[in-house]
Structures are given as structure tokens and as C-alpha cells.
Amino acid sequence: MDHFDAIAELDRQSVLHPFTYLKGHASGEGPVPVIIEGAKGVRIRDARGHELIDGFAGLYCVNIGYGRTEVAEAIARQAYKLAYYHSYAGHTTEELARLSDRLLRMAPGRMSKVFYGLSGSDANETQAKLVWYYNNLRGKPAKKKIIARERGYHGCSVIAGSMTGMNFYHDHMDLPVSGILRTGVPHHYWGAMPGETEQEFSQRRADELEALILGEGPGTVGAFIAEPVLGTGGIIPPPAGYWAAIQAVLRRYDVLLIADEVICGFGRVGTPFGSHLYGIEPDLISVAKGLTSAYIPLSACLVGEKVYAVIEEATDRVGPFSHGYTYSGHPIGAAAANAALDIVEREDLAGKAATRGAYLLQRLTQEFQQSPIVGEIRGVGMLAAIEFVADRAHKTRFDPALKVGPRISQAARERGLIARAMPHGDILGFAPPLVMNEGEIDEMVDITRAALRQVT
Numbered sequence: 060m061d062h063f064d065a066i067a068e069l070d071r072q073s074v075l076h077p078f079t080y081l082k083g084h085a086s087g088e089g090p091v092p093v094i095i096e097g098a099k100g101v102r103i104r105d106a107r108g109h110e111l112i113d114g115f116a117g118l119y120c121v122n123i124g125y126g127r128t129e130v131a132e133a134i135a136r137q138a139y140k141l142a143y144y145h146s147y148a149g150h151t152t153e154e155l156a157r158l159s160d161r162l163l164r165m166a167p168g169r170m171s172k173v174f175y176g177l178s179g180s181d182a183n184e185t186q187a188k189l190v191w192y193y194n195n196l197r198g199k200p201a202k203k204k205i206i207a208r209e210r211g212y213h214g215c216s217v218i219a220g221s222m223t224g225m226n227f228y229h230d231h232m233d234l235p236v237s238g239i240l241r242t243g244v245p246h247h248y249w250g251a252m253p254g255e256t257e258q259e260f261s262q263r264r265a266d267e268l269e270a271l272i273l274g275e276g277p278g279t280v281g282a283f284i285a286e287p288v289l290g291t292g293g294i295i296p297p298p299a300g301y302w303a304a305i306q307a308v309l310r311r312y313d314v315l316l317i318a319d320e321v322i323c324g325f326g327r328v329g330t331p332f333g334s335h336l337y338g339i340e341p342d343l344i345s346v347a348k349g350l351t352s353a354y355i356p357l358s359a360c361l362v363g364e365k366v367y368a369v370i371e372e373a374t375d376r377v378g379p380f381s382h383g384y385t386y387s388g389h390p391i392g393a394a395a396a397n398a399a400l401d402i403v404e405r406e407d408l409a410g411k412a413a414t415r416g417a418y419l420l421q422r423l424t425q426e427f428q429q430s431p432i433v434g435e436i437r438g439v440g441m442l443a444a445i446e447f448v449a450d451r452a453h454k455t456r457f458d459p460a461l462k463v464g465p466r467i468s469q470a471a472r473e474r475g476l477i478a479r480a481m482p483h484g485d486i487l488g489f490a491p492p493l494v495m496n497e498g499e500i501d502e503m504v505d506i507t508r509a510a511l512r513q514v515t
């Protein structure tokens with residue numbers, strides 16, 4: 060047993076890996092632990108020296124690419140200067156104040172303040188509490204239910220996990236908790252009726268949302284949460300007219316809109332936020348991932364004027380805002396975010412995501428549209444997906460037992476590309492670092508073609 064085998068064995072015996080078949084993993088029958096040793100640009104390298112193009116930017120998060128020393132140096136500088144102080148009771152740091160001002164200037168809508176956490180899940184957990192707090196403080200204690208979408212992904216903590224709309228994140232874990240309502244996924248390809256245009260389909264989804272709110276009673280519905288582009292549920296850009304129709308309903312019934320920008324934020328869809336692209340005017344915004352490009356954990360809730368004004372006004376009556384973490388506003392996280400966002404802005408990574416994302420979509424369409432097992436190719440910015448079907452003409456899905464999506468993803472991996480088999484349906488997802496260039500996109504497409512050929 061060499062050094063790396065020994066490390067793999069230690070891992071097998073000791074780490075509870077997320078989203079992993081645990082029994083096989085522990086016994087060594089399942090996937091062998093893959094030790095990732097290093098990374099540069101868009102490529103990661105395992106301990107055996109194999110390189111892989113990371114077509115998924117980790118988990119849609121390493122937007123600036125790997126090995127950016129300027130972020131590492133900013134982290135080190137802050138650690139030397141002041142590794143930690145909390146942000147309770149008005150304590151702050153220069154990096155935190157600068158980051159917060161910057162986020163408010165970048166953000167869509169009328170945002171007032173920024174609250175910090177460490178993950179997308181905890182940001183969404185905070186959003187739910189803000190909705191409840193806001194409605195309690197303004198004398199509407201019944202207005203608490205939160206509507207989330209089927210196949211939306213908002214994290215896996217208790218409330219965020221409940222807002223996530225895929226059963227396998229709930230099963231055997233006593234989720235969802237009560238008070239979470241579900242509305243339909245806006246996927247025109249599968250959901251539209253024969254001959255229904257995108258506009259008509261969007262309006263139907265909005266009508267369903269309205270019917271749900273009316274059925275429950277508008278006085279009981281506090282918020283609607285959604286990703287501008289639905290991510291983990293299948294990388295599904297909204298159909299034309301969707302966001303305008305949805306927002307009209309929310310405004311009519313005084314329902315807050317939480318934009319979960321954890322994937323879309325900071326350039327991924329070709330604009331600073333997904334909300335900019337689709338004309339979304341959220342009341343609350345969650346960000347994480349691209350905020351630091353995952354160089355260190357950090358998330359944030361941007362709190363809109365409407366909500367913040369109520370919270371601030373009530374302080375004399377109810378006392379301090381009693382929510383926060385030891386690590387809220389961690390100075391090293393703030394320093395990392397400022398350095399990562401400097402790169403996003405200086406290198407115009409939103410602009411690059413728009414042009415290179417268009418190139419990626421065009422290449423995928425060119426190469427795979429004619430394949431008899433390709434149902435839909437879709438994407439926006441540096442988010443793209445190929446959805447595989449058993450019969451294109453009749454739009455029938457593959458038997459899930461055939462694991463077509465996972466097998467294509469695995470074949471790509473063996474050829475040096477990480478493209479993710481999305482957890483719902485036979486979908487191959489791409490979300491590369493925003494710094495990926497056209498030559499690297501061509502490499503991804505070439506490997507995908509070879510993988511497809513092998514499996515079909």
C-alpha cells in the first residue's frame with residue numbers, strides 16, 4: 060500500500076461523505092475515495108497526477124478558476140492582521156464594511172442591508188426567519204407560509220431543505236417541515252401542453268401560483284422562493300414571460316420574493332445577478348458560492364428596504380435583532396470575497412460568461428441536437444444542460460434503472476471531464492468556471508461526444 064492508498068483507507072474509515080453510497084464507500088466496494096491534490100485554472104488534479112477539466116466549477120462555485128494567488132494572499136493578509144472578531148453589537152472590520160457596501164451597489168432591486176452566514180443553506184434558513192419576523196412585527200402573524208418550486212434546490216438544512224423540492228432530499232429525514240407549499244417547475248419542454256407557447260405556459264404557471272395563494276388564503280402566505288435559473292433540479296432557464304407573470308401575482312397578494320442567487324449571482328448567467336437578466340425585483344436575495352468563488356465559505360442575505368424598514372422600526376419595541384452566528388461577517392471571508400469580486404469585475408467575468416456561454420450552447424447544439432437520444436439542449440451564460448430521452452419524437456424518458464445520465468457522466472470523467480449527472484432525470488450539466496476559454500470549451504465538447512458514443 061503506497062502513501063495515497065493509505066490516505067484513501069483513512070478516509071474510507073473515517074469520513075462521512077455527503078451524497079455518497081456509504082456502505083460501498085466504507086467497505087471499499089463503492090467509489091474509491093478520489094484524493095484531489097491541486098488545481099489550476101479550469102483543471103483539477105488527483106493524487107495520481109490525473110488531470111480533469113472541471114466542467115462544473117466544483118459545485119457551480121469556483122467562478123474565478125483555481126489557483127488565483129491574489130485571493131489566497133488576501134486571505135493570508137487578513138489572517139495575519141486579524142484572523143477573527145465577531146460582528147455582534149455593531150463590531151465590524153474594514154473588509155466587512157467595504158464588502159457590504161459593494162454588494163448593495165451591485166445588487167438588483169432596493170436592498171438595504173447585508174446579513175452574513177457561511178453557506179447557501181444557512182442564508183435561506185435566515186430568509187425564512189426574516190419572512191416570519193417581518194410579518195410578526197407588522198402585525199400579520201398568520202402570513203408565514205413559504206411557496207417553493209418543485210425541483211428547486213435551496214440547501215439541505217431543516218427549513219432550506221424543506222424548501223428544496225426534490226423528495227430524495229427529504230426521505231427518511233422528516234422533511235419537509237410544515238408551512239412549505241409547492242408550485243410547479245417552469246420547464247416548457249416537459250410541462251407545456253401541445254401547441255402552448257412559452258408565454259402561455261408561463262402565464263399558466265403564474266395562474267397556478269395565484270390559485271395556490273387564493274386557496275391557502277393570501278393572509279397566510281408570506282413568501283415565494285426561487286432560483287432565477289433553476290439549478291440542481293436540472294439547469295432550467297425560465298420560459299419567456301415567466302418572471303414578469305410570477306411577480307405580478309406576488310405583488311397582488313403582498314407575498315415577498317426571495318431570489319435564491321446562490322448559483323446565478325456574480326456573473327454566472329452573464330449579468331451580475333440572475334435577477335438583472337430577468338427583470339426580477341426581489342425583496343430578499345441569497346448569495347454564496349461565487350461570493351468568494353469558494354476560496355473560503357461565506358454567504359449573505361441581502362435584505363430589501365421594505366423588510367428592513369419594518370425590522371429597524373420595531374427595535375424599540377422588540378429589542379435587538381436576535382439572530383446571528385459566531386462567524387457572521389468573518390473578516391477572512393470578507394477579505395476573500397473582496398479579492399474574488401475584484402477579479403470578477405476587473406476581468407469582466409459576467410461579460411465573458413455571456414459570450415462564452417453563448418459559444419458553449421452553440422457548440423453543444425451543433426454537436427448533439429441531431430442525436431436521437433437528445434431531447435433538449437438548454438442553457439444561459441455559463442450554465443448548460445443536455446437532457447437525454449429514450450424516444451425524442453414521443454418525448455419518453457429512459458428507464459431510470461438504465462442510469463443513462465450517470466453513465467455518460469462517468470464515461471466523460473474517465474476521459475478527463477467533470478460534467479455532472481444532475482440528480483433528477485437523465486441530464487448532463489455544465490457550469491464551468493467563468494474563466495474557461497473557447498479552446499477549453501471545445502475540449503469539453505469533444506470529450507462529451509466521445510462519452511456519448513461510448514454509452515449509446
Ligand code: PLP
Nearest residue numbers: 178179180212213214319321322
Ligand atoms: N441555493 C442554491 C440555488 C444552491 O444551488 C445551493 C447549493 O447548491 C444552495 C442554495 C445551498 O448552498 P450550500 O450547499 O452552500 O448550503
